[in-house]
Amino acid sequence: MTEKIHTIESDLVRQSAATLASAIRQGDVTSEQVTAAHLDRIEQVDPAVHAFLYVNREQSLGRAREVDRGIAEGKISSPLAGVPIALKDLLATKGIPTTCGSRILEGWRPPYNATIVERLEAAGVVSLGKTNMDEFAMGSSTEHSGYGPTRNPWDLERIPGGSGGGSAAAVASFQSPLAIGTDTGGSIRQPAAVTGTVGVKPTYGGVSRYGIVALASSLDQAGPCARDVMDTALLHSIIAGHDPRDSTSINSPVPDVIQAALSADVRQMKIGVIKQLQGEGFQRGVLERFNAALDLLAGLGAEIIEVSCEHFQYALGAYYLILPSEASSNLARFDGMRFGIRRGDDGSNSVEQVMSATREAGFGAEVKRRIMLGTYALSSGYYDAYYGQAQKIRTLITRDFESAFSHVDVLVSPTAPTTAFKIGEKLDDPLAMYLNDIATIPVNLAGNCAMSLPIGLAPEDGLPVGLQIIAPAMADDRLYRVGSALEAALVDQWGGLLIEEAPAL
Amino acid sequence: MSSIDREQVVHLGRLARLELSESEVTHYTEQLDQILGAIAAISEVAAEDIPPTSHPIPMTNVFRDDIPTPGLDRSVVAEGAPAWEDDRFLVPRILDEPA
Amino acid sequence: MTSTAFDNVIAEFEPVIGLETHIELGTQTKMFCGCSTEFGGDPNTHVCPVCLGLPGSMPAVNRTAVESTIRMGLALNCSIAPWSRFARKNYFYPDMPKNYQISQYDEPLCINGFLDVTVITEDGPRVFRVEIERVHMEEDTGKLTHGGGAGRIHGATHSLVDYNRAGIPLIEVVTKPIAGTGSLAPDVAKAYVTELRELMRALGVSDVRMEEGSLRCDVNVSLARTGESWGTRTETKNVNSLRSVERAVRTEMIRQAERLRDGNRIVQETRHFNEETGNTTSGRSKEQAEDYRYFPEPDLIPVAPSEEWISELRTTLPEIPSVRRARLQQVWGISDFDMASLVNAGALDLIEQTIHSGVSEQAARKWWMGEFSRIANERGCDLVDLTVQPLDIRQVESLIASGDLTDKLARSVFEGVIAGEGSVAEVISRRGLKVVSDDTSLIAAIEQALAEQPDVAEKIKSGKLQAAGAIVGAVMKATQGQADAAKVRGLLFELLGISE
Ligand SMILES: [Mg+2]
Numbered sequence A: 001m002t003e004k005i006h007t008i009e010s011d012l013v014r015q016s017a018a019t020l021a022s023a024i025r026q027g028d029v030t031s032e033q034v035t036a037a038h039l040d041r042i043e044q045v046d047p048a049v050h051a052f053l054y055v056n057r058e059q060s061l062g063r064a065r066e067v068d069r070g071i072a073e074g075k076i077s078s079p080l081a082g083v084p085i086a087l088k089d090l091l092a093t094k095g096i097p098t099t100c101g102s103r104i105l106e107g108w109r110p111p112y113n114a115t116i117v118e119r120l121e122a123a124g125v126v127s128l129g130k131t132n133m134d135e136f137a138m139g140s141s142t143e144h145s146g147y148g149p150t151r152n153p154w155d156l157e158r159i160p161g162g163s164g165g166g167s168a169a170a171v172a173s174f175q176s177p178l179a180i181g182t183d184t185g186g187s188i189r190q191p192a193a194v195t196g197t198v199g200v201k202p203t204y205g206g207v208s209r210y211g212i213v214a215l216a217s218s219l220d221q222a223g224p225c226a227r228d229v230m231d232t233a234l235l236h237s238i239i240a241g242h243d244p245r246d247s248t249s250i251n252s253p254v255p256d257v258i259q260a261a262l263s264a265d266v267r268q269m270k271i272g273v274i275k276q277l278q279g280e281g282f283q284r285g286v287l288e289r290f291n292a293a294l295d296l297l298a299g300l301g302a303e304i305i306e307v308s309c310e311h312f313q314y315a316l317g318a319y320y321l322i323l324p325s326e327a328s329s330n331l332a333r334f335d336g337m338r339f340g341i342r343r344g345d346d347g348s349n350s351v352e353q354v355m356s357a358t359r360e361a362g363f364g365a366e367v368k369r370r371i372m373l374g375t376y377a378l379s380s381g382y383y384d385a386y387y388g389q390a391q392k393i394r395t396l397i398t399r400d401f402e403s404a405f406s407h408v409d410v411l412v413s414p415t416a417p418t419t420a421f422k423i424g425e426k427l428d429d430p431l432a433m434y435l436n437d438i439a440t441i442p443v444n445l446a447g448n449c450a451m452s453l454p455i456g457l458a459p460e461d462g463l464p465v466g467l468q469i470i471a472p473a474m475a476d477d478r479l480y481r482v483g484s485a486l487e488a489a490l491v492d493q494w495g496g497l498l499i500e501e502a503p504a505l
Numbered sequence B: 001m002s003s004i005d006r007e008q009v010v011h012l013g014r015l016a017r018l019e020l021s022e023s024e025v026t027h028y029t030e031q032l033d034q035i036l037g038a039i040a041a042i043s044e045v046a047a048e049d050i051p052p053t054s055h056p057i058p059m060t061n062v063f064r065d066d067i068p069t070p071g072l073d074r075s076v077v078a079e080g081a082p083a084w085e086d087d088r089f090l091v092p093r094i095l096d097e098p099a
Numbered sequence C: 001m002t003s004t005a006f007d008n009v010i011a012e013f014e015p016v017i018g019l020e021t022h023i024e025l026g027t028q029t030k031m032f033c034g035c036s037t038e039f040g041g042d043p044n045t046h047v048c049p050v051c052l053g054l055p056g057s058m059p060a061v062n063r064t065a066v067e068s069t070i071r072m073g074l075a076l077n078c079s080i081a082p083w084s085r086f087a088r089k090n091y092f093y094p095d096m097p098k099n100y101q102i103s104q105y106d107e108p109l110c111i112n113g114f115l116d117v118t119v120i121t122e123d124g125p126r127v128f129r130v131e132i133e134r135v136h137m138e139e140d141t142g143k144l145t146h147g148g149g150a151g152r153i154h155g156a157t158h159s160l161v162d163y164n165r166a167g168i169p170l171i172e173v174v175t176k177p178i179a180g181t182g183s184l185a186p187d188v189a190k191a192y193v194t195e196l197r198e199l200m201r202a203l204g205v206s207d208v209r210m211e212e213g214s215l216r217c218d219v220n221v222s223l224a225r226t227g228e229s230w231g232t233r234t235e236t237k238n239v240n241s242l243r244s245v246e247r248a249v250r251t252e253m254i255r256q257a258e259r260l261r262d263g264n265r266i267v268q269e270t271r272h273f274n275e276e277t278g279n280t281t282s283g284r285s286k287e288q289a290e291d292y293r294y295f296p297e298p299d300l301i302p303v304a305p306s307e308e309w310i311s312e313l314r315t316t317l318p319e320i321p322s323v324r325r326a327r328l329q330q331v332w333g334i335s336d337f338d339m340a341s342l343v344n345a346g347a348l349d350l351i352e353q354t355i356h357s358g359v360s361e362q363a364a365r366k367w368w369m370g371e372f373s374r375i376a377n378e379r380g381c382d383l384v385d386l387t388v389q390p391l392d393i394r395q396v397e398s399l400i401a402s403g404d405l406t407d408k409l410a411r412s413v414f415e416g417v418i419a420g421e422g423s424v425a426e427v428i429s430r431r432g433l434k435v436v437s438d439d440t441s442l443i444a445a446i447e448q449a450l451a452e453q454p455d456v457a458e459k460i461k462s463g464k465l466q467a468a469g470a471i472v473g474a475v476m477k478a479t480q481g482q483a484d485a486a487k488v489r490g491l492l493f494e495l496l497g498i499s500e
């Protein structure tokens, strides 16, 4: 008997969220058991992976028991009721430490919940804890966390992507079936690509930003991370929708992403391949897998068309002006006066000295670099040449997308130019690091939605490769239609999800 | 586009309330210059007649009704404060001259 | 009011002034969150993640604040922009939770208006058209209390911050440079702010309680030698009363003139106004280096008022104060000076309401500008703060008409009402203020007085009617003032068989 429970529990962490939810609904297993199994897994593997910054076993189990009661009493019914989740540490969680991966927020417990957190709670999704990230989401490797890097479950010497490396690694290492990420320039999609998981950046305004600590307000968007397309869709449907507390939130119905994931049909669809996002700078194995995926899509009945997006070459430049500009202003509030740490307050220093000392001590190098860059780009005399010009390029990139979507239903590209690189490899070369986001950034600039899903391993290094699907704003359902069709075809080929190939930890 | 010098970096540090060390000033001077150089290409794009996009989804007129909602308990506010006195946030002296 | 120093300025220089006025709107909630705007709450009790600028919080625009701003713009004859945006003004200061202020920059909601203001001069009233550059929305900051030292920012060892005020909606009204006012510059500045305040009150968008700091002015002054182009301007911050506006312009004109005469340049700078001395002092020079790094607020979307919305708001505009004043002045037949005094005392609404309640226009003005103004002055409060209501005045006036109260008794009634002794009827009964109109008791009192002063009776009978005063006086004394003197006099003559 004891032995049988053990088998179920060790299995639990490898199940999809949909399977777990249905088992919980049917009473085969409780949320408490599922949650406990994942907490055990965290204890077992996270010392090596370091996906989590905060886990509170008793709190999570207590919440799971509440959800079990709620389900039994018929008070909670959602397609993910009872399933555990990991939250990127950028989400404000009431009474629970929220650091944004920064030392400046060490010990801060927000007095309120982000809208996403409220929605997840209402849906009976149980939080396991907060995940590691590049400080204030600035980075593509999670090496810029103030609390040490997260490691890629496929190879612990490599980066899990960033900024949401913790969320992706938690899902990839079976510590959680679901996670929330945020994506300002690729921080959901690139980690998904390099960890062999699925991640979606919804349409800008599709998911409330209220309670998500802002990096670049006009680019930030939270979204779902999971191991398969259907789980991603289920999570998407719970967190999306209008929120009056976020004035940029779109007030119209959420596209039916679950139905789209179920349909898994690309026949008659026109799929555009972006000419500018292949070739030079892209790893050979990445392109190889990408082309094989295109063949597969064509085999499923889609029409593959090459499209040109001429202004994408300026996307990175525009992004690295807009992001630091907005970030320099968003991060101004971290001054040691109302919350977070305070340094240098010896009773003789002025408020300016204390603010400066606090920010100097609390922020890491990448954050400071971007604050400096943003302060420069916004300062008088430079605004027009930098920020102003970047906003115009944003218009041109949006027009590129509009014109592309007048010919095709979705666009595709490799999610990232390379597979996971080694920890430390690009740390001293910010420009090389920034190039990682070359394919994901245009989407944030235009506010479209996009998904990354695994399409196999690069032959040269055996590491996961991701394919990016891009759809127009508020056509998020198309991502799931294409993603689930491609996933089904790949699972057919492989006999299971790619993530099952990951080495045991 | 103009390249960035030490003096500017010091000024930016001050504007941004970052107490940069000498070596940081050197470091950021180099790196900002490099980054600005790399993205200088955006200024080559002729975009005179192109309207700027500051918000990706065109929307207008989103308002909230003027109806009070409960705020935070002061005890909770105080708990989060680095320094607190007499029901208020305590901050260091504001002027630069010594007290 | 005129000083030699000031006269000397005018002899040589021509002032150009400009005013930026911040006024707190009277909305229920703050500009970007649902926290109460109520004044005087315990520190940090009207706060939430948004107005404390906590990480992750986001602003949401108060519709009523936008409507109030548009209405103010319309009342100031502005064009309402079809497309306007919020921007971030970035600078670090501990009273500002986010270290940026959400304001409007190059895309304000209302532009290009004007306000006509009247200044009373020795040669009669003069109207100046003050051109309005813009009217925009922004948020207020928190309130600092300085600790250690003298409670001022200078010499303080630390400060305490209350964020109850942070995020309260402000409208900022900015004038274009006002030239051609000459020696009247201080008066024009004061008249403009007064008029602005009246307008806000008439629109009902703010009650503008200056003592609570809900109106604050920045005063720009520059001098040019007569006939030459404009000089360098200074900006005097936080001038918080009508009197101070006038003083700030005047002292800054004198100061600049002295510098210029000594061959010095005027430094373009921010100056602080000292309410006690009336002087201005230089702000920190470092502020000149401030670079606000404005950019469009990415957490908010544009405000694009439709023609329909604007027209709808236009229909809600009340009669503009200047128009109303002209109308009332004509109806009441009073002088410019009298009207100006009524406005200054804030008595216009009260008098009009009193007239509406059925009191004669003359009586209404008499009470408010006479007795009540005197009491308000004594108490150091505004007329509106007195508890007396228009209906009280009507009641008292009708008792006077029916002979139940004398003027003197009526004053006593109001004294009681204002002292909180109850309603008009209650005060009359408690203080026993009824006129003694019972003939029998009055005749008895008269007979008694005549008996006590037989010589006076004889004088009256012999035709010296003015001697009647002594008897009337005695009767009034005997009835403790509660008799109607005219009536006593009538009865006396009747008794003595004399016809007047
Ligand atoms: Mg202002």
Ligand SMILES: [Zn+2]
Pocket (backbone or CB within 6 Å): B071, C030, C033, C034, C035, C046, C047, C048, C049, C050, C051, C052, C167
């Ligand atoms: Zn608030």
